[in-house]
Amino acid sequence: MPARDLPLLIDAARMAGRVATSFAGKTAQRWDKPGGAGPVTEADLAVNALLHNALTLARPDYGWLSEETEDNTTRLQRDRVFIVDPIDGTRSFVEGSNTWAHSIAVAEQGQITAAVVYLPLRNKLYAAALGQGATCNGLPITASDHTPLGQSTVLAAKPALIETHWKNAVSPTFKRSYRPSLAYRLALVAEGRFEAMITLRPSWEWDIAAGALITTEAGGSALDRTGGTLRFNNADPRLNGVVAGGRPACAALIDALA
Template identity: 80%
Template sequence: MPAHDLPLLIDAARMAGRVATSFTGPTAQRWDKADDAGPVTEADLAVNAQLLSTLRLARPDYGWLSEETEDNADRLSQDRVFIVDPIDGTRSFVEGSNTWAHSIAVAEHGVITAAVVYLPLRNKLYAAAKGGGATCNGVPIVASEKAQLETSSVLVAKPAMQGDHWKTNICPDFKRSFRPSLAYRLALVGEGRFEAMLTLRKSWEWDIAAGALIVAEAGGIALDRTGASLRFNNPDPRLNGVVAGGTPACAALIDALA
């Protein structure tokens, strides 16, 4: 029940913000994960523990998939699953930036039904429930309908602009911008501040789940790099890239990809 879950996610996200901001990013204890999987801090783990306790206590029959919890197959047999990134943009958190986010979603039979992306240092809380629209700080948001890539702003990392990713061996001529957090990129697209975002590498579900619903409920679309629908709570929780945005820009980007 999306409407039933959303208030729980909003409350949990605000609590997560209080936990995370009790640490000072640059001085928080930090170490690198195995297999070059990036940094993690004591704040990531504290937020993960808080969310695990709060959400599983409220919904003990829901499964759990989080960047900071060792995965197991139990979630695959459960109808509904929490998909969580305690801090999306840990490097930004460590640097003292304000662009990191908490990303929290519920998937039901592979479809995201409720979602929150919260940036406590920017006081921005994006939320969506399936069929209920998307909001930022309670105000409805709408994805851009601009159709021309040449006049569009796209959130993308530089490696995705290399020629070999595109049919013509040349990246389309759009205005490039960047934010470290994938969840925040998706939320900004849902807000209509950018026409689209894309990432062409394998992407963890916890980075994408919440933002994908926010884009969709704002009137946009979120697909993988081939144009296929996104499904969540997969045995391998990685997606084949993501292209999201207003429908015209998103369709144009997918058409241009090799």
């Protein structure tokens, strides 16, 4: 089934890229979601509509979970579900940056089986199917597997360094970098360009699902902040933080967390 779904996701991601890039980021109509949930633009909604139509037409028996679709419990009765972030990094899109991404995945019984993260303005398409490895633009990628944490660069927002998150209120030593899109952060550590990424706040499944499989298929780890296995299509679609990337760096980060 993963091999059957992956070409569908790749085609859908490329279509999404054409739709999203037809909107000018800074001039696209935008508004703020209720409850401080962040911005949304007309491009987010157009991509969401395209993906919903294309994917559910191709797989009418699959459920649907997307940042830009009102959630309901129907998906919980489906064996397989699409998990989608139409544009991950909407603020970057609005600013005219090129670091936003389309994130599309399929979960089967809680496990991601096929995944794509696509950055159309950077011409980078990351893809993976369960048990078949991970690629960027068709070439195999591998997560970092040897760098000690003290020599690692970790993708993390500044709040992740707050002392209360760490044992003995001491953050471990590593170099910090940042990208606004969680899906892109996961793809970058899968590619081995950074040793790890970490987010300690509750994280929406649609931000994580595709990148998590790409990371693990690249030989890395993708776990919650306690070291637990990530499971998807939950009734509450939020995960308990995410630590992902090369296995040594991930193990050291999780061990250092309070």
